[in-house]
Amino acid sequence: MRPQPPALPDTGPADTPLTSGLAARLPHWEEVYRDLHAHPEPAFREHRTAAVVARELAGADGWEVTPGVGGTGVVAVLRNxxxxVVWLRADMDALPVEERTGLPYASLEPGLMHACGHDVHVAALLAACRQLAAHPATWNGTAVAxxxxxxxxxxxxRAMLDDGVLDRFPRPSVVLGQHVGPLPAGVVVTRPGAVMAAADSIRVTLYGTGAHASTPHLAVDPVVMAAAAVLRLQTVSARQAALNPSAVLTVxxxxxxxxxxxxxxxxxxxxSLRTYDERTREEVLAEIRRIVRAEADAQGATRPPDVEPYDPFPLTVNDAEATGRLLTALAQAGTVTRTLPVPLGGSEDFGRFATAAGCPSVFFHFGGADPGSFDAEAVEALERGAxxxxxVMNHSPFYAPSDRHAVAAGTRHLLAAAGAWLGPGGGTGTAPREA
Structure with missing residues (x-):
C-alpha cells in the first residue's frame, strides 16, 4: 500500500494549551481570510487590510494596537x-495579477490578487493573537504581532524600521515568520542557515534611434537590440550551473x-536576479552590464544602456539553534517537517527585522493545500522532495490556498512556534520528525 501524504485532520491535531478552543473559532478566521482574499490591496496601500487587523485585535483582550507603522503597517503588543519577547510577522500586500481561480470569494479588484497567500498569513496571525489572549495562564513573556x-x-x-519599530515597541528576543505554499496542510519545510535567496529587480533601458517602420535602415532599432540582449542574458544562469545553488536570472x-x-x-x-552570496551578486550584475553594453555597441546605439538595480531583498538566513528549537516544537504539535537540502529561490524582506535587532530569526514554509487532493503520484513526488x-505555484493567477485547511494549519504552526519560546519549558522536547 502506498503511504498517504502527511496531513492534519479536518479539525487539526489534538489541542495544546494554546490551541484550546481554536476549532470552534476557525469558521470566523476562515471568513476573515475569504474577505481579505476578495479585497486585495497593493504595497503601501493596505488601508482596508490594516483596518480589518485593527478591528479584529480590538476584540482580543490585552493587545495594545498601533496602526500606521511604516505607512500601513500594524504592530500589536501583548504583555504577559x-x-x-517573540515577534510574529505576517505580510499584507497583494500582487498586480488578474485572478483566474473562479472562487466564489475571488478578487473584486481588477488587476489585483492575493496570489502569494498573504491573506492567509494575516488571518492566521490574527487567530494566533486571539488564542494567546484567551490563554494567558499557558505562557509567559511578550508577544508582538x-x-x-x-x-x-x-x-x-525597511519602512517599519525607518519608522522606529525597534524603538517604539519591545525589542525581539527572536523573530518568527511563515509562508504558505502548495504543500499539503500539516507539512512544514525550512532549513538552518540560508533559506531563501537574495534578490534584485533590474531595469535595463536600451537607447536607439526611432524611425518609420518602412525605413529601418534609418533607425537603430531598440526592439532588435532588446531581443538580442534577452537571448544573451539567458546564458548567464547556465554559466552559474556549477554553483549549488546557482544564481538565477530571469527577464x-x-x-x-x-x-x-x-x-x-x-x-x-x-x-529578476536571485543569488546566495554577495560576491556572486556583484559578478552577475557586472555580467549583465557587459552583455547589454556589448549588444548596444554592436547595433550602433546612440548612447550606452542604463542598468538600474531596485527593490533589493536580502538573503534570508535562519539561526541554526533557533531553527532546531522551532522544528522540535512543531513536531510536538503534530507537524511533519522536512529540512530543505538547499535554499529556496524565492526572496523575502523578513530578515531585515532580526538583522537590525541583532537577534535570531526563523522563517518556514507550510502547506496550505487540502491533503486529500494529493494522489499516489503526488505522494511519490513529495517523497522525492519535489x-x-x-x-499551481504562488504568484500564479490560479493559486489559492484552501480556506478550510490553510488558516487552521498556519494558526497552529504560529502558536507552536511562539510556544517554543513563550511556553513552559522553552521548547525543549523530542527531535523533529522528517517527512
Missing part, C-alpha cells in the same frame, strides 16, 4: 509577565513601442 506592508516590493520591513518583461508602424526610441527590460507535476 516576565519572559522573552507585526503586520507588515509591502513585502512584494521588498520595502515594507520578466520587455517593453518597447506603441504601434506596428513606428520603430521606437527605447526599449526596457525588467529582470512538487507534483502540474502544481
Amino acid at each position: 509577565g516576565d519572559g522573552p 507585526v503586520f507588515q506592508p509591502a513585502e512584494e516590493v521588498g520595502r515594507g520591513a 520578466g518583461a520587455l517593453h518597447s513601442g506603441t504601434v506596428a508602424n513606428v520603430i521606437p526610441h527605447t526599449a526596457e527590460l525588467l529582470c 512538487l507534483p507535476p502540474g502544481t
Whole structure:
C-alpha cells in the first residue's frame, strides 16, 4: 500500500494549551481570510487590510494596537509577565495579477490578487493573537504581532524600521515568520542557515534611434537590440550551473513601442536576479552590464544602456539553534517537517527585522493545500522532495490556498512556534520528525 501524504485532520491535531478552543473559532478566521482574499490591496496601500487587523485585535483582550507603522503597517503588543519577547510577522500586500481561480470569494479588484497567500498569513496571525489572549495562564513573556506592508516590493520591513519599530515597541528576543505554499496542510519545510535567496529587480533601458517602420535602415532599432540582449542574458544562469545553488536570472518583461508602424526610441527590460552570496551578486550584475553594453555597441546605439538595480531583498538566513528549537516544537504539535537540502529561490524582506535587532530569526514554509487532493503520484513526488507535476505555484493567477485547511494549519504552526519560546519549558522536547 502506498503511504498517504502527511496531513492534519479536518479539525487539526489534538489541542495544546494554546490551541484550546481554536476549532470552534476557525469558521470566523476562515471568513476573515475569504474577505481579505476578495479585497486585495497593493504595497503601501493596505488601508482596508490594516483596518480589518485593527478591528479584529480590538476584540482580543490585552493587545495594545498601533496602526500606521511604516505607512500601513500594524504592530500589536501583548504583555504577559516576565519572559522573552517573540515577534510574529505576517505580510499584507497583494500582487498586480488578474485572478483566474473562479472562487466564489475571488478578487473584486481588477488587476489585483492575493496570489502569494498573504491573506492567509494575516488571518492566521490574527487567530494566533486571539488564542494567546484567551490563554494567558499557558505562557509567559511578550508577544508582538507585526503586520507588515509591502513585502512584494521588498520595502515594507525597511519602512517599519525607518519608522522606529525597534524603538517604539519591545525589542525581539527572536523573530518568527511563515509562508504558505502548495504543500499539503500539516507539512512544514525550512532549513538552518540560508533559506531563501537574495534578490534584485533590474531595469535595463536600451537607447536607439526611432524611425518609420518602412525605413529601418534609418533607425537603430531598440526592439532588435532588446531581443538580442534577452537571448544573451539567458546564458548567464547556465554559466552559474556549477554553483549549488546557482544564481538565477530571469527577464520578466520587455517593453518597447506603441504601434506596428513606428520603430521606437527605447526599449526596457525588467529582470529578476536571485543569488546566495554577495560576491556572486556583484559578478552577475557586472555580467549583465557587459552583455547589454556589448549588444548596444554592436547595433550602433546612440548612447550606452542604463542598468538600474531596485527593490533589493536580502538573503534570508535562519539561526541554526533557533531553527532546531522551532522544528522540535512543531513536531510536538503534530507537524511533519522536512529540512530543505538547499535554499529556496524565492526572496523575502523578513530578515531585515532580526538583522537590525541583532537577534535570531526563523522563517518556514507550510502547506496550505487540502491533503486529500494529493494522489499516489503526488505522494511519490513529495517523497522525492519535489512538487507534483502540474502544481499551481504562488504568484500564479490560479493559486489559492484552501480556506478550510490553510488558516487552521498556519494558526497552529504560529502558536507552536511562539510556544517554543513563550511556553513552559522553552521548547525543549523530542527531535523533529522528517517527512
